[in-house]
Amino acid sequence: MNINVDELVSRDGVSGKIYTNPAVFDLELKQIFEKTWVYVAHESEISNPGDYKTTDVGKHPVIVTRGSDDGQFHVMLNRCRHKAASVCQSECGNANFFRCAYHGWTYSNNGELIGMPFQDGYDKEFDKQHNGLIKLPRVDSYNGFIFASFNEEVCSLNDHLGYAKEYIDHIVNSGPEGIELSAGAHKYSYNANWKLQVENTIDPYHLSVTHRSFFNILSKKTGKKFNFNKIHNNEKISDLGNGHSLYELDGDLGIGALPFNLIIFPNLSFVGSHVRVVHPVSTDKTNVKLYPFLLKGKSDEVNAERIRKHEGFYGPAAFGTADDIEVGFDRVREGLNADIKNDWLLMSRGIDRETVDERGVITATSSDEVSARALYKQWKKLMTVETR
Amino acid sequence: MEYVKTKRQQIEKFLIKEAALLDQDLLNDWLDLFTDELIYWIPSGSSDINPMKHVSIIYDDRIRLEERVKRLQSGLAYGQEPKSKTCHLITNIEVDTDENEKIVVFSNFLIVELRRSIQTIYSGRNEHHLVHIGDDLKIQYKKIDLLNKNEYIGNLSFIL
16 A cells, blocks of 8 residues: 555644554554664663563564673564574573574574584585574664664664753763662553554643543642643643654652653653653554663662652553543544544644744643654654655 | 351451452442551562562552542543443462461452453452451452563553
8 A cells, every 4th residue: 555644644733544554554663663763671671791681673573682792782683593483582581592492593692693403404605694683783872771773874873862862861860870670660551553652641731631530639639739721831842853852840740750751752751750662563552661760879768659659640550541541542543433534633732832942942832732743743754755 | 177167258258248349349348348557569570579679550558549449439530431340259268377366368369351342351369468357357468469460451440
Protein backbone atom coordinates (compact mmCIF):
# COMPACT_ATOMS: atom_id res chain seq x y z
CA MET A 1 0.00 0.00 0.00
CA ASN A 2 1.24 3.46 -0.90
CA ILE A 3 1.30 5.84 2.01
CA ASN A 4 1.07 9.55 1.37
CA VAL A 5 2.27 11.11 4.59
CA ASP A 6 0.95 14.53 3.59
CA GLU A 7 -2.56 13.11 3.74
CA LEU A 8 -2.00 11.77 7.27
CA VAL A 9 -0.51 14.74 9.12
CA SER A 10 -1.19 18.43 8.93
CA ARG A 11 0.05 21.34 11.02
CA ASP A 12 -2.77 20.98 13.53
CA GLY A 13 -3.92 17.38 13.48
CA VAL A 14 -3.53 13.80 12.31
CA SER A 15 -5.63 11.22 10.51
CA GLY A 16 -6.93 8.33 12.60
CA LYS A 17 -5.23 5.99 10.14
CA ILE A 18 -1.80 6.69 11.68
CA TYR A 19 -2.98 4.67 14.68
CA THR A 20 -4.81 1.84 12.94
CA ASN A 21 -3.26 1.18 9.54
CA PRO A 22 -0.75 -1.74 9.69
CA ALA A 23 1.09 -0.37 6.64
CA VAL A 24 1.74 2.89 8.51
CA PHE A 25 2.98 0.88 11.49
CA ASP A 26 5.36 -1.15 9.33
CA LEU A 27 6.67 2.05 7.76
CA GLU A 28 7.26 3.52 11.22
CA LEU A 29 9.43 0.56 12.14
CA LYS A 30 11.55 1.19 9.03
CA GLN A 31 11.56 4.99 8.90
CA ILE A 32 11.66 5.78 12.60
CA PHE A 33 12.88 2.83 14.64
CA GLU A 34 15.54 1.86 12.08
CA LYS A 35 16.50 5.42 11.16
CA THR A 36 16.89 7.48 14.29
CA TRP A 37 18.41 6.94 17.73
CA VAL A 38 16.44 4.57 19.96
CA TYR A 39 17.00 4.40 23.72
CA VAL A 40 18.09 0.93 24.88
CA ALA A 41 19.48 1.06 28.43
CA HIS A 42 20.82 3.09 31.32
CA GLU A 43 24.41 2.35 32.24
CA SER A 44 23.41 1.42 35.81
CA GLU A 45 21.53 -1.59 34.38
CA ILE A 46 24.81 -2.95 32.98
CA SER A 47 27.27 -1.51 35.45
CA ASN A 48 29.87 -4.30 35.47
CA PRO A 49 31.96 -5.74 32.63
CA GLY A 50 30.03 -8.67 31.15
CA ASP A 51 26.61 -7.36 32.25
CA TYR A 52 23.83 -7.53 29.71
CA LYS A 53 20.13 -6.81 29.26
CA THR A 54 17.74 -7.77 26.50
CA THR A 55 15.29 -5.35 24.94
CA ASP A 56 13.86 -4.37 21.55
CA VAL A 57 14.77 -1.74 18.99
CA GLY A 58 11.50 -1.39 17.12
CA LYS A 59 10.54 -4.99 16.49
CA HIS A 60 14.10 -6.32 16.63
CA PRO A 61 15.14 -8.24 19.75
CA VAL A 62 18.57 -7.03 20.89
CA ILE A 63 21.14 -7.70 23.58
CA VAL A 64 22.83 -4.69 25.17
CA THR A 65 26.14 -5.56 26.82
CA ARG A 66 29.08 -3.99 28.57
CA GLY A 67 32.01 -5.88 27.07
CA SER A 68 33.95 -8.00 29.56
CA ASP A 69 37.22 -7.16 27.82
CA ASP A 70 36.72 -3.69 26.41
CA GLY A 71 34.11 -2.26 28.82
CA GLN A 72 32.37 -0.75 25.77
CA PHE A 73 28.63 -0.82 25.18
CA HIS A 74 27.50 -3.17 22.42
CA VAL A 75 24.03 -3.55 20.97
CA MET A 76 23.46 -6.63 18.81
CA LEU A 77 20.60 -8.67 17.45
CA ASN A 78 19.51 -11.57 19.63
CA ARG A 79 19.58 -13.91 16.67
CA CYS A 80 22.05 -16.73 15.97
CA ARG A 81 23.85 -16.33 12.64
CA HIS A 82 23.33 -20.04 11.95
CA LYS A 83 19.59 -20.74 12.17
CA ALA A 84 18.28 -17.53 13.78
CA ALA A 85 17.43 -18.87 17.23
CA SER A 86 17.68 -16.27 19.97
CA VAL A 87 20.90 -16.80 21.93
CA CYS A 88 20.06 -14.98 25.17
CA GLN A 89 16.91 -15.77 27.16
CA SER A 90 17.19 -13.63 30.28
CA GLU A 91 16.08 -10.05 30.84
CA CYS A 92 19.44 -9.25 32.40
CA GLY A 93 22.52 -10.92 33.81
CA ASN A 94 26.26 -11.30 33.46
CA ALA A 95 27.87 -13.60 30.90
CA ASN A 96 31.20 -13.87 29.16
CA PHE A 97 29.55 -15.54 26.19
CA PHE A 98 26.21 -16.42 24.66
CA ARG A 99 25.83 -19.99 23.48
CA CYS A 100 22.99 -20.85 21.15
CA ALA A 101 21.21 -23.90 22.54
CA TYR A 102 20.25 -25.12 19.07
CA HIS A 103 23.61 -26.11 17.51
CA GLY A 104 26.02 -24.65 20.01
CA TRP A 105 27.32 -21.60 18.15
CA THR A 106 29.01 -19.48 20.77
CA TYR A 107 29.53 -15.73 20.80
CA SER A 108 31.57 -13.52 23.09
CA ASN A 109 29.62 -10.87 24.96
CA ASN A 110 30.74 -8.30 22.43
CA GLY A 111 29.17 -10.41 19.72
CA GLU A 112 32.15 -12.15 18.11
CA LEU A 113 31.65 -15.72 16.96
CA ILE A 114 34.07 -17.74 19.09
CA GLY A 115 33.28 -21.18 17.79
CA MET A 116 30.81 -23.92 17.06
CA PRO A 117 30.82 -27.71 17.42
CA PHE A 118 32.61 -29.69 14.67
CA GLN A 119 34.18 -26.74 12.91
CA ASP A 120 35.78 -28.97 10.27
CA GLY A 121 32.42 -29.09 8.48
CA TYR A 122 32.88 -25.49 7.31
CA ASP A 123 35.16 -24.79 4.36
CA LYS A 124 38.17 -22.49 4.37
CA GLU A 125 36.10 -19.62 3.02
CA PHE A 126 34.00 -19.55 6.16
CA ASP A 127 35.12 -16.57 8.15
CA LYS A 128 34.15 -16.45 11.81
CA GLN A 129 34.93 -12.75 11.87
CA HIS A 130 32.02 -12.07 9.55
CA ASN A 131 29.58 -14.30 11.38
CA GLY A 132 29.36 -12.63 14.74
CA LEU A 133 26.03 -11.42 16.11
CA ILE A 134 24.84 -8.54 13.94
CA LYS A 135 25.63 -5.28 15.66
CA LEU A 136 23.77 -2.04 15.42
CA PRO A 137 26.33 0.18 13.73
CA ARG A 138 25.82 3.19 15.98
CA VAL A 139 25.86 3.02 19.77
CA ASP A 140 26.44 6.04 21.97
CA SER A 141 25.51 7.25 25.41
CA TYR A 142 24.72 10.60 26.92
CA ASN A 143 25.17 11.09 30.67
CA GLY A 144 24.47 7.40 31.30
CA PHE A 145 21.61 6.91 28.83
CA ILE A 146 22.55 4.48 26.07
CA PHE A 147 21.05 4.78 22.60
CA ALA A 148 21.54 2.75 19.43
CA SER A 149 20.71 3.16 15.77
CA PHE A 150 20.45 0.85 12.78
CA ASN A 151 21.32 3.84 10.62
CA GLU A 152 25.03 4.24 10.04
CA GLU A 153 24.40 7.74 8.65
CA VAL A 154 22.33 9.00 11.58
CA CYS A 155 23.43 12.36 13.04
CA SER A 156 25.47 12.34 16.26
CA LEU A 157 23.56 11.50 19.45
CA ASN A 158 24.65 14.89 20.71
CA ASP A 159 22.91 16.62 17.79
CA HIS A 160 19.87 14.36 18.07
CA LEU A 161 19.34 15.22 21.76
CA GLY A 162 20.03 18.89 21.12
CA TYR A 163 18.20 21.20 23.54
CA ALA A 164 16.97 18.18 25.54
CA LYS A 165 20.46 17.52 26.91
CA GLU A 166 20.36 20.13 29.67
CA TYR A 167 17.19 18.52 31.05
CA ILE A 168 18.81 15.07 31.04
CA ASP A 169 21.70 16.68 32.93
CA HIS A 170 19.23 18.05 35.47
CA ILE A 171 17.74 14.57 35.97
CA VAL A 172 21.15 12.97 36.45
CA ASN A 173 22.25 15.75 38.81
CA SER A 174 19.19 15.30 41.01
CA GLY A 175 21.16 12.63 42.93
CA PRO A 176 24.31 13.71 44.83
CA GLU A 177 26.15 10.85 43.10
CA GLY A 178 23.90 10.57 40.08
CA ILE A 179 20.95 8.25 39.53
CA GLU A 180 20.43 4.54 39.08
CA LEU A 181 17.70 2.34 37.62
CA SER A 182 18.01 -0.28 40.34
CA ALA A 183 14.40 -0.35 41.55
CA GLY A 184 12.99 -2.64 38.87
CA ALA A 185 10.11 -1.60 36.67
CA HIS A 186 6.40 -1.41 36.23
CA LYS A 187 5.36 -3.19 33.06
CA TYR A 188 2.01 -2.66 31.46
CA SER A 189 0.48 -3.12 28.07
CA TYR A 190 -2.56 -1.81 26.27
CA ASN A 191 -4.36 -2.69 23.07
CA ALA A 192 -3.71 0.37 20.95
CA ASN A 193 -1.01 2.30 19.11
CA TRP A 194 2.30 3.29 20.73
CA LYS A 195 1.93 6.97 19.80
CA LEU A 196 -1.07 7.33 22.13
CA GLN A 197 1.26 6.71 25.09
CA VAL A 198 3.79 9.24 23.80
CA GLU A 199 1.07 11.87 23.32
CA ASN A 200 -0.37 11.15 26.76
CA THR A 201 3.06 11.64 28.40
CA ILE A 202 2.89 15.39 27.83
CA ASP A 203 -0.81 16.25 27.71
CA PRO A 204 -1.59 18.27 30.86
CA TYR A 205 -4.92 19.26 29.24
CA HIS A 206 -6.32 15.86 30.34
CA LEU A 207 -5.12 16.02 33.97
CA SER A 208 -8.14 17.79 35.47
CA VAL A 209 -10.57 15.53 33.60
CA THR A 210 -9.21 11.99 33.37
CA HIS A 211 -7.37 12.27 36.69
CA ARG A 212 -9.90 14.31 38.67
CA SER A 213 -10.29 11.46 41.17
CA PHE A 214 -6.56 11.58 41.89
CA PHE A 215 -6.48 15.32 42.44
CA ASN A 216 -9.61 15.15 44.61
CA ILE A 217 -7.81 12.67 46.88
CA LEU A 218 -4.69 14.80 46.94
CA SER A 219 -6.65 17.97 47.74
CA LYS A 220 -8.40 16.24 50.61
CA LYS A 221 -5.12 14.93 51.96
CA THR A 222 -2.99 18.07 51.62
CA GLY A 223 -5.60 20.82 51.70
CA LYS A 224 -4.12 22.15 48.46
CA LYS A 225 -6.67 23.27 45.88
CA PHE A 226 -5.84 22.67 42.25
CA ASN A 227 -7.01 25.47 39.99
CA PHE A 228 -6.09 24.00 36.64
CA ASN A 229 -6.97 27.09 34.68
CA LYS A 230 -4.37 28.97 36.68
CA ILE A 231 -1.94 26.05 36.70
CA HIS A 232 -2.02 25.74 32.92
CA ASN A 233 -1.34 29.43 32.45
CA ASN A 234 1.63 29.31 34.84
CA GLU A 235 3.07 26.23 33.16
CA LYS A 236 4.56 25.82 29.74
CA ILE A 237 5.25 23.22 27.12
CA SER A 238 8.15 23.58 24.71
CA ASP A 239 8.97 21.93 21.41
CA LEU A 240 12.71 21.31 21.82
CA GLY A 241 13.17 20.15 18.23
CA ASN A 242 13.78 16.68 16.71
CA GLY A 243 10.45 15.48 18.18
CA HIS A 244 11.51 16.11 21.79
CA SER A 245 9.32 18.17 24.09
CA LEU A 246 9.23 19.51 27.62
CA TYR A 247 6.45 20.21 30.12
CA GLU A 248 7.46 22.46 33.01
CA LEU A 249 5.22 22.02 36.04
CA ASP A 250 3.85 24.73 38.30
CA GLY A 251 5.11 23.25 41.55
CA ASP A 252 4.29 19.81 42.93
CA LEU A 253 1.31 18.04 41.36
CA GLY A 254 1.84 14.99 43.56
CA ILE A 255 2.99 12.75 40.74
CA GLY A 256 6.73 12.65 41.36
CA ALA A 257 9.89 14.59 42.00
CA LEU A 258 10.90 16.07 38.66
CA PRO A 259 9.89 19.67 37.94
CA PHE A 260 9.24 18.68 34.31
CA ASN A 261 8.22 15.87 31.98
CA LEU A 262 10.57 15.30 29.06
CA ILE A 263 9.93 13.29 25.90
CA ILE A 264 12.91 12.10 23.88
CA PHE A 265 11.61 11.01 20.48
CA PRO A 266 10.68 8.28 19.77
CA ASN A 267 10.65 5.86 22.71
CA LEU A 268 12.02 7.51 25.88
CA SER A 269 10.58 9.92 28.39
CA PHE A 270 11.07 11.15 31.93
CA VAL A 271 8.01 11.65 34.10
CA GLY A 272 7.59 12.20 37.83
CA SER A 273 10.36 10.04 39.26
CA HIS A 274 10.62 7.50 36.48
CA VAL A 275 12.13 6.71 33.11
CA ARG A 276 9.46 5.60 30.65
CA VAL A 277 10.17 3.37 27.66
CA VAL A 278 7.58 2.63 24.98
CA HIS A 279 7.77 -0.55 22.91
CA PRO A 280 5.54 -0.66 19.82
CA VAL A 281 4.30 -4.21 19.14
CA SER A 282 1.56 -3.70 16.53
CA THR A 283 -1.10 -1.11 15.69
CA ASP A 284 -3.16 -2.62 18.49
CA LYS A 285 -0.55 -3.53 21.08
CA THR A 286 1.99 -1.48 23.01
CA ASN A 287 4.20 -2.45 25.92
CA VAL A 288 5.38 0.18 28.37
CA LYS A 289 8.05 0.01 31.06
CA LEU A 290 8.36 2.51 33.90
CA TYR A 291 11.67 2.48 35.79
CA PRO A 292 11.63 4.62 38.94
CA PHE A 293 15.10 6.10 39.17
CA LEU A 294 16.76 6.29 42.56
CA LEU A 295 19.10 8.98 43.79
CA LYS A 296 22.60 7.69 44.48
CA GLY A 297 24.01 9.14 47.66
CA LYS A 298 20.57 9.69 49.22
CA SER A 299 19.22 7.62 52.11
CA ASP A 300 17.11 4.50 51.66
CA GLU A 301 14.23 6.39 53.29
CA VAL A 302 14.34 9.16 50.70
CA ASN A 303 14.42 6.65 47.86
CA ALA A 304 11.66 4.52 49.41
CA GLU A 305 9.47 7.62 49.58
CA ARG A 306 10.12 8.30 45.90
CA ILE A 307 9.05 4.74 45.06
CA ARG A 308 5.84 5.05 47.13
CA LYS A 309 4.97 8.35 45.47
CA HIS A 310 5.55 6.82 42.05
CA GLU A 311 3.32 3.85 42.87
CA GLY A 312 0.55 6.23 43.91
CA PHE A 313 0.01 7.44 40.36
CA TYR A 314 1.89 5.08 38.05
CA GLY A 315 1.72 1.37 37.27
CA PRO A 316 -1.04 -1.01 36.15
CA ALA A 317 -2.94 -0.79 39.46
CA ALA A 318 -2.20 2.83 40.32
CA PHE A 319 -4.55 5.80 40.60
CA GLY A 320 -3.36 7.43 37.37
CA THR A 321 -2.15 4.86 34.85
CA ALA A 322 -5.24 2.66 34.91
CA ASP A 323 -7.43 5.63 33.94
CA ASP A 324 -5.03 6.60 31.16
CA ILE A 325 -5.17 3.05 29.80
CA GLU A 326 -8.97 3.10 29.80
CA VAL A 327 -9.64 6.62 28.56
CA GLY A 328 -6.53 7.65 26.65
CA PHE A 329 -5.86 4.34 24.91
CA ASP A 330 -8.73 1.83 25.00
CA ARG A 331 -11.54 4.32 24.41
CA VAL A 332 -9.56 6.14 21.72
CA ARG A 333 -8.97 2.81 19.99
CA GLU A 334 -12.68 2.05 20.20
CA GLY A 335 -13.60 5.47 18.80
CA LEU A 336 -11.14 5.06 15.94
CA ASN A 337 -13.30 2.19 14.68
CA ALA A 338 -15.63 4.93 13.46
CA ASP A 339 -13.57 5.23 10.28
CA ILE A 340 -15.32 8.18 8.76
CA LYS A 341 -14.22 10.32 5.83
CA ASN A 342 -13.26 13.20 8.11
CA ASP A 343 -11.16 11.10 10.47
CA TRP A 344 -8.96 13.89 11.87
CA LEU A 345 -7.86 14.11 15.49
CA LEU A 346 -7.38 17.74 16.48
CA MET A 347 -4.07 18.99 17.85
CA SER A 348 -4.57 22.68 17.28
CA ARG A 349 -4.93 23.89 20.88
CA GLY A 350 -2.86 27.00 21.48
CA ILE A 351 -1.43 27.09 17.98
CA ASP A 352 -2.05 30.84 17.78
CA ARG A 353 -0.43 31.66 21.11
CA GLU A 354 2.89 29.96 20.57
CA THR A 355 6.08 31.95 20.98
CA VAL A 356 9.41 31.13 19.36
CA ASP A 357 12.69 32.02 21.03
CA GLU A 358 16.01 32.81 19.38
CA ARG A 359 16.92 29.10 19.34
CA GLY A 360 13.71 28.22 17.51
CA VAL A 361 12.19 26.57 20.58
CA ILE A 362 8.39 26.85 20.41
CA THR A 363 6.52 27.42 23.67
CA ALA A 364 2.92 27.83 24.81
CA THR A 365 0.91 27.16 27.97
CA SER A 366 0.53 23.68 29.42
CA SER A 367 -2.99 23.07 28.17
CA ASP A 368 -1.77 23.62 24.62
CA GLU A 369 -0.88 20.78 22.27
CA VAL A 370 2.68 21.88 21.59
CA SER A 371 4.06 18.46 22.47
CA ALA A 372 1.79 16.54 20.08
CA ARG A 373 2.64 18.99 17.29
CA ALA A 374 6.36 18.51 18.04
CA LEU A 375 5.91 14.74 17.89
CA TYR A 376 4.11 14.75 14.56
CA LYS A 377 6.42 17.30 12.97
CA GLN A 378 9.34 14.90 13.49
CA TRP A 379 7.16 11.89 12.66
CA LYS A 380 6.23 13.45 9.34
CA LYS A 381 9.83 14.38 8.57
CA LEU A 382 11.12 10.86 9.15
CA MET A 383 8.16 9.13 7.51
CA THR A 384 8.48 11.30 4.41
CA VAL A 385 12.20 10.89 3.67
CA GLU A 386 12.94 8.24 1.03
CA THR A 387 9.32 7.20 0.64
CA ARG A 388 8.76 9.21 -2.50
CA MET B 1 -6.93 -31.66 67.98
CA GLU B 2 -10.52 -30.48 68.02
CA TYR B 3 -9.17 -26.97 68.71
CA VAL B 4 -6.82 -27.12 65.67
CA LYS B 5 -9.65 -28.28 63.44
CA THR B 6 -11.93 -25.52 64.63
CA LYS B 7 -9.19 -22.97 64.12
CA ARG B 8 -8.52 -24.14 60.58
CA GLN B 9 -12.22 -23.97 59.80
CA GLN B 10 -12.34 -20.45 61.13
CA ILE B 11 -9.40 -19.41 58.93
CA GLU B 12 -10.89 -21.01 55.80
CA LYS B 13 -14.20 -19.39 56.50
CA PHE B 14 -12.48 -16.05 56.88
CA LEU B 15 -10.61 -16.30 53.55
CA ILE B 16 -13.80 -17.35 51.78
CA LYS B 17 -15.62 -14.42 53.32
CA GLU B 18 -12.90 -12.04 52.10
CA ALA B 19 -13.24 -13.45 48.58
CA ALA B 20 -17.02 -13.09 48.69
CA LEU B 21 -16.84 -9.44 49.78
CA LEU B 22 -14.55 -8.65 46.84
CA ASP B 23 -16.76 -10.52 44.37
CA GLN B 24 -19.82 -8.67 45.68
CA ASP B 25 -18.04 -5.30 45.49
CA LEU B 26 -18.59 -4.71 49.20
CA LEU B 27 -15.33 -2.84 49.55
CA ASN B 28 -16.07 -1.00 52.80
CA ASP B 29 -16.83 -4.32 54.47
CA TRP B 30 -13.67 -5.71 52.93
CA LEU B 31 -11.64 -2.82 54.39
CA ASP B 32 -13.12 -3.66 57.80
CA LEU B 33 -11.36 -7.03 57.62
CA PHE B 34 -8.01 -5.24 58.03
CA THR B 35 -6.28 -3.93 61.12
CA ASP B 36 -5.43 -0.23 61.35
CA GLU B 37 -1.76 -0.96 60.80
CA LEU B 38 -1.80 -2.86 57.55
CA ILE B 39 0.27 -3.76 54.54
CA TYR B 40 -1.45 -4.67 51.29
CA TRP B 41 1.27 -5.70 48.87
CA ILE B 42 1.50 -6.86 45.26
CA PRO B 43 5.19 -7.19 44.34
CA SER B 44 6.40 -6.32 40.84
CA GLY B 45 9.03 -8.36 39.03
CA SER B 46 9.87 -10.91 41.70
CA SER B 47 8.30 -12.07 44.96
CA ASP B 48 11.45 -11.62 47.06
CA ILE B 49 12.02 -7.92 46.40
CA ASN B 50 12.63 -5.43 49.17
CA PRO B 51 9.77 -2.94 48.75
CA MET B 52 11.91 -0.17 50.24
CA LYS B 53 14.36 -0.48 47.35
CA HIS B 54 12.24 -1.91 44.56
CA VAL B 55 9.00 -0.82 42.96
CA SER B 56 5.82 -2.78 43.70
CA ILE B 57 2.57 -2.95 41.76
CA ILE B 58 0.88 -1.98 45.04
CA TYR B 59 2.41 -1.36 48.47
CA ASP B 60 -0.43 0.20 50.44
CA ASP B 61 -0.70 1.23 54.04
CA ARG B 62 -4.11 1.89 55.62
CA ILE B 63 -4.30 5.44 54.29
CA ARG B 64 -3.59 4.55 50.69
CA LEU B 65 -5.80 1.45 50.72
CA GLU B 66 -8.70 3.56 51.98
CA GLU B 67 -7.98 6.12 49.26
CA ARG B 68 -7.93 3.27 46.73
CA VAL B 69 -11.37 2.10 47.80
CA LYS B 70 -12.82 5.62 47.96
CA ARG B 71 -11.48 6.40 44.51
CA LEU B 72 -13.12 3.28 43.09
CA GLN B 73 -16.39 4.36 44.69
CA SER B 74 -16.11 7.98 43.49
CA GLY B 75 -17.61 7.38 40.06
CA LEU B 76 -14.51 9.04 38.58
CA ALA B 77 -12.17 6.03 38.46
CA TYR B 78 -12.48 5.51 34.72
CA GLY B 79 -10.30 2.41 34.76
CA GLN B 80 -13.27 0.80 36.50
CA GLU B 81 -15.96 2.23 34.24
CA PRO B 82 -17.39 -0.27 33.49
CA LYS B 83 -16.53 -2.16 36.65
CA SER B 84 -14.72 -5.48 36.62
CA LYS B 85 -16.76 -8.44 37.74
CA THR B 86 -14.66 -11.00 39.56
CA CYS B 87 -14.81 -14.57 40.81
CA HIS B 88 -12.16 -15.34 43.43
CA LEU B 89 -11.30 -19.00 44.00
CA ILE B 90 -9.23 -19.79 47.11
CA THR B 91 -7.55 -23.17 47.49
CA ASN B 92 -4.46 -25.06 48.75
CA ILE B 93 -4.79 -23.35 52.12
CA GLU B 94 -1.80 -23.90 54.41
CA VAL B 95 -1.61 -22.55 57.92
CA ASP B 96 2.10 -21.91 58.18
CA THR B 97 2.56 -20.61 61.70
CA ASP B 98 0.16 -19.93 64.50
CA GLU B 99 1.97 -18.40 67.41
CA ASN B 100 1.98 -15.22 69.46
CA GLU B 101 -1.56 -14.56 68.34
CA LYS B 102 -0.36 -14.17 64.74
CA ILE B 103 -1.42 -16.67 62.09
CA VAL B 104 0.43 -16.89 58.79
CA VAL B 105 -1.69 -18.48 56.07
CA PHE B 106 -0.76 -19.26 52.49
CA SER B 107 -3.39 -19.94 49.87
CA ASN B 108 -3.46 -20.27 46.11
CA PHE B 109 -5.88 -18.06 44.26
CA LEU B 110 -7.49 -17.92 40.89
CA ILE B 111 -9.27 -14.70 40.01
CA VAL B 112 -11.39 -14.58 36.89
CA GLU B 113 -12.02 -10.98 35.90
CA LEU B 114 -14.69 -10.03 33.38
CA ARG B 115 -14.57 -6.53 31.95
CA ARG B 116 -15.58 -5.15 28.56
CA SER B 117 -16.55 -8.69 27.46
CA ILE B 118 -13.01 -9.96 28.07
CA GLN B 119 -12.28 -12.64 30.67
CA THR B 120 -8.81 -12.47 32.19
CA ILE B 121 -7.33 -14.96 34.63
CA TYR B 122 -4.99 -13.91 37.40
CA SER B 123 -3.42 -16.54 39.59
CA GLY B 124 -0.80 -16.85 42.29
CA ARG B 125 -0.30 -17.31 45.98
CA ASN B 126 -1.58 -15.20 48.86
CA GLU B 127 0.15 -14.73 52.16
CA HIS B 128 -2.14 -13.51 54.92
CA HIS B 129 -1.02 -12.53 58.39
CA LEU B 130 -4.08 -12.73 60.60
CA VAL B 131 -4.46 -11.52 64.15
CA HIS B 132 -7.22 -11.96 66.71
CA ILE B 133 -9.09 -8.80 67.56
CA GLY B 134 -11.66 -9.90 70.13
CA ASP B 135 -13.50 -12.85 68.60
CA ASP B 136 -12.72 -11.74 65.06
CA LEU B 137 -9.77 -12.38 62.80
CA LYS B 138 -8.26 -9.36 61.08
CA ILE B 139 -5.75 -9.04 58.26
CA GLN B 140 -2.55 -7.30 59.27
CA TYR B 141 -0.65 -8.11 56.12
CA LYS B 142 -1.69 -9.44 52.73
CA LYS B 143 0.86 -10.23 50.05
CA ILE B 144 -0.46 -11.19 46.64
CA ASP B 145 2.25 -13.02 44.73
CA LEU B 146 0.98 -12.86 41.17
CA LEU B 147 2.16 -15.49 38.72
CA ASN B 148 2.52 -12.77 36.07
CA LYS B 149 4.23 -10.20 38.29
CA ASN B 150 7.06 -9.84 35.77
CA GLU B 151 4.87 -9.68 32.65
CA TYR B 152 3.24 -6.75 30.91
CA ILE B 153 -0.07 -6.42 32.74
CA GLY B 154 -3.19 -4.62 31.57
CA ASN B 155 -5.55 -2.42 33.56
CA LEU B 156 -5.34 -3.87 37.06
CA SER B 157 -7.47 -1.30 38.85
CA PHE B 158 -9.97 -3.70 40.44
CA ILE B 159 -9.17 -5.04 43.91
CA LEU B 160 -7.41 -8.39 43.88
